[in-house]
Amino acid sequence: MRCVALLGMPNTGKSTFFNRFTGASARVGNWPGITIDLMAAKIPLGGHVVKVVDLPGIYDFHGFSEDEKVVRRFLENNSIDLLVIVLNGNQLERQLSLALQARQVGLRAVLLLNMSDEAKRAGITVDTEKMAAGLGMPVVWVSAKYGEGFSAATQVISSALYSGCPTDPASLRANLAADDEIEDALQHIMKSAVQIPKYMPEGVTTRIDRILLHPVLGLPLFFLIMFLLFQSIFTLSKPLQDAMAWLLQQARTFALEPLVSGLPLWMQGLLLDGIYNGVGTVAAFVPVIVLFFLVMTVVEDSGYLSRAAYLMDAMMARLGLDGRSFVMLLMGFGCNVPALMGTRIMRSRALRLLTMLVIPFSLCSARLQVFLFIITAIFTAQAAPAVLFSLYLLSFAVALLTAMLFKSQFLSSEPFIIELPPYRLPTVRQMILRGWQEVRHFLKRASKFITAGVVAVWFLTHLPSDVPPGSVDTLAGSIGALLSPVLSPIGIDSQLAIVLIFGFVAKEIVIGSLAAIYGLEGGALMGLMAQKLDWVQAYSFMLFTLIYTPCLSAVATLRSEAKSYLFMLASVGWSLLLAWLVSFGFYQGARLLGY
Amino acid sequence: MSESKLSALQPGESATIKAISADEVLHHRLLALGFRIGKEVCLIRRGRFKGPLQVRIGTTEIIMRRVDADKIRVVTPSAP
Numbered sequence: 001m002r003c004v005a006l007l008g009m010p011n012t013g014k015s016t017f018f019n020r021f022t023g024a025s026a027r028v029g030n031w032p033g034i035t036i037d038l039m040a041a042k043i044p045l046g047g048h049v050v051k052v053v054d055l056p057g058i059y060d061f062h063g064f065s066e067d068e069k070v071v072r073r074f075l076e077n078n079s080i081d082l083l084v085i086v087l088n089g090n091q092l093e094r095q096l097s098l099a100l101q102a103r104q105v106g107l108r109a110v111l112l113l114n115m116s117d118e119a120k121r122a123g124i125t126v127d128t129e130k131m132a133a134g135l136g137m138p139v140v141w142v143s144a145k146y147g148e149g150f151s152a153a154t155q156v157i158s159s160a161l162y163s164g165c166p167t168d169p170a171s172l173r174a175n176l177a178a179d180d181e182i183e184d185a186l187q188h189i190m191k192s193a194v195q196i197p198k199y200m201p202e203g204v205t206t207r208i209d210r211i212l213l214h215p216v217l218g219l220p221l222f223f224l225i226m227f228l229l230f231q232s233i234f235t236l237s238k239p240l241q242d243a244m245a246w247l248l249q250q251a252r253t254f255a256l257e258p259l260v261s262g263l264p265l266w267m268q269g270l271l272l273d274g275i276y277n278g279v280g281t282v283a284a285f286v287p288v289i290v291l292f293f294l295v296m297t298v299v300e301d302s303g304y305l306s307r308a309a310y311l312m313d314a315m316m317a318r319l320g321l322d323g324r325s326f327v328m329l330l331m332g333f334g335c336n337v338p339a340l341m342g343t344r345i346m347r348s349r350a351l352r353l354l355t356m357l358v359i360p361f362s363l364c365s366a367r368l369q370v371f372l373f374i375i376t377a378i379f380t381a382q383a384a385p386a387v388l389f390s391l392y393l394l395s396f397a398v399a400l401l402t403a404m405l406f407k408s409q410f411l412s413s414e415p416f417i418i419e420l421p422p423y424r425l426p427t428v429r430q431m432i433l434r435g436w437q438e439v440r441h442f443l444k445r446a447s448k449f450i451t452a453g454v455v456a457v458w459f460l461t462h463l464p465s466d467v468p469p470g471s472v473d474t475l476a477g478s479i480g481a482l483l484s485p486v487l488s489p490i491g492i493d494s495q496l497a498i499v500l501i502f503g504f505v506a507k508e509i510v511i512g513s514l515a516a517i518y519g520l521e522g523g524a525l526m527g528l529m530a531q532k533l534d535w536v537q538a539y540s541f542m543l544f545t546l547i548y549t550p551c552l553s554a555v556a557t558l559r560s561e562a563k564s565y566l567f568m569l570a571s572v573g574w575s576l577l578l579a580w581l582v583s584f585g586f587y588q589g590a591r592l593l594g595y
Numbered sequence: 596m597s598e599s600k601l602s603a604l605q606p607g608e609s610a611t612i613k614a615i616s617a618d619e620v621l622h623h624r625l626l627a628l629g630f631r632i633g634k635e636v637c638l639i640r641r642g643r644f645k646g647p648l649q650v651r652i653g654t655t656e657i658i659m660r661r662v663d664a665d666k667i668r669v670v671t672p673s674a675p
Contacts, residue, residue, distance in 0.1 A: 309658070311646070313646050417621075420658055
């Protein structure tokens with residue numbers, strides 16, 4: 001099978017092109033180095049099936065970063081038929097070197113100049129024929145985002161693909177040597193083919209930056225933007241969540257209950273009170289999660305994350321981290337796992353480890369579900385957004401505290417230099433794709449993790465069968481009793497202790513387990529929680545849930561990224577200790593003050 | 596003509612790169628981003644609390660720490 005590899009510098013829209021070209025759904029993000037695993041797709045092209053591989057974004061072939069090594073390793077070990085180079089047509093004066101390097105090492109290539117829409121606006125024109133003659137490879141303008149120039153690009157790629165022979169990895173390895181001529185050739189072609197206005201017109205980006213990166217207003221604006229985003233997610237999701245809960249209740253009353261009425265009583269209990277209530281209560285949060293990720297997609301693709309890195313770097317530097325660590329911390333608010341993997345853009349191991357140590361404290365979307373449920377149950381609608389925001393602030397605070405305490409163990413002097421991409425709006429298509437991916441991800445987890453967890457909780461709380469469900473005499477009750485010397489000083493009772501054990505596997509199970517323990521769902525479960533817990537207990541429980549550990553997948557990722565069991569154990573141990581100390585301090589303090 | 600460090604430029608000021616005295620890793624990264632002797636750079640703004648600098652080189656905007664910008668020497672067209 002013929003093989004096409006996609007290559008380009010970070011932030012050139014290479015992943016967007018890959019998505020559109022293959023119809024697959026590689027993730028798109030406006031951040032250097034976001035494409036980490038090699039994505040590949042098989043598509044029909046010119047009458048044959050062709051394999052297309054999306055290589056990580058690199059600046060050149062001789063770089064020292066992980067991504068550049070990956071690309072080199074790939075090219076030195078795989079025979080490819082054609083290299084498709086994607087460059088940002090607005091930054092040719094420095095990006096063109098990549099195409100020349102590719103030619104020099106003997107790769108047959110097609111050059112796509114991306115972002116034709118932005119180039120048009122900036123008044124940049126390119127004589128593609130002159131450029132093609134200079135480079136010795138076809139050159140085509142495209143807009144990966146809007147699909148402009150795609151049919152021409154496909155045609156050029158498919159005809160180039162069948163007109164030559166595949167690369168020889170051995171000779172390529174020999175050719176990948178230093179190359180000084182590139183500079184000359186680059187200058188020559190730039191001079192003859194590209195015209196850039198002497199003074200770039202003051203673009204929208206410059207004007208937005210003047211406000212968002214303002215020396216005094218920048219940071220307050222950043223926190224205000226974050227607060228408003230979370231506030232709007234919370235406000236918008238409430239009616240959606242209620243509608244979802246109502247639908248699930250209707251389905252139970254009118255469809256499921258008649259359907260299972262013939263089964264033995266215990267099985268009805270397991271199916272309805274265990275699995276359906278458990279999974280259903282969790283499913284009611286799907287709209288919030290989708291909304292959260294839609295908002296995150298806008299923030300991520302807009303280019304604001306790099307600005308956040310700029311604004312926060314001064315503070316992060318004092319904590320032994322840098323602006324990129326902060327951005328990864330923000331990404332962790334979606335899910336800790338990709339954020340942990342994203343630290344690969346850092347070369348210094350010390351900086352990477354310290355960043356990985358703080359990421360698990362990011363309040364991820366799974367923990368958000370738990371908090372939304374408990375906050376809605378215990379606190380008033382007026383207090384709710386503030387309570388949630390306080391948890392976000394605490395999440396930052398414990399992360400920063402951890403960095404401060406451990407920075408002397410992880411010293412690094414890595415230079416901090418990143419690109420500021422212009423502001424861009426994601427297309428509706430990108431947003432829908434992302435939302436759908438999250439739903440699919442959730443359903444996948446729901447079908448394995450959450451169902452299994454909920455069933456396990458149901459059995460633990462209903463066995464042995466001759467005692468009242470959920471009482472102290474059940475299996476769950478005995479486990480809870482075992483843990484009570486540790487957990488009762490922080491206001492967590494034995495039922496909640498069970499929930500915390502399952503929360504170690506995945507936070508998505510937490511609310512489902514509560515539903516299975518009490519055999520209630522939605523509003524009824526919230527009512528019960530409000531009776532059982534006062535606000536001090538509820539907040540202490542949330543603090544503990546926030547800090548004590550991310551989930552099993554995050555812990556596993558931590559191990560595989562750090563390549564050290566010791567680091568993983570140290571991280572989990574520290575989280576557990578810190579969680580207990582913070583909850584203990586809060587719970588006992590609040591009680592002392594008479595709450 | 597006056598010579599200074601890139602980090603000493605005022606916001607809005609442009610200068611020409613004269614020398615880059617960085618270690619190999621940093622030097623390589625700077626090269627890849629378009630920093631070459633003779634190129635023009637413009638300092639756009641400086642972060643507060645000794646934060647990073649925002650610099651434009653050609654059509655590319657980047658942020659870098661002051662310690663790294665210290666390693667780039669530039670000449671401004673006329674003495675201030």
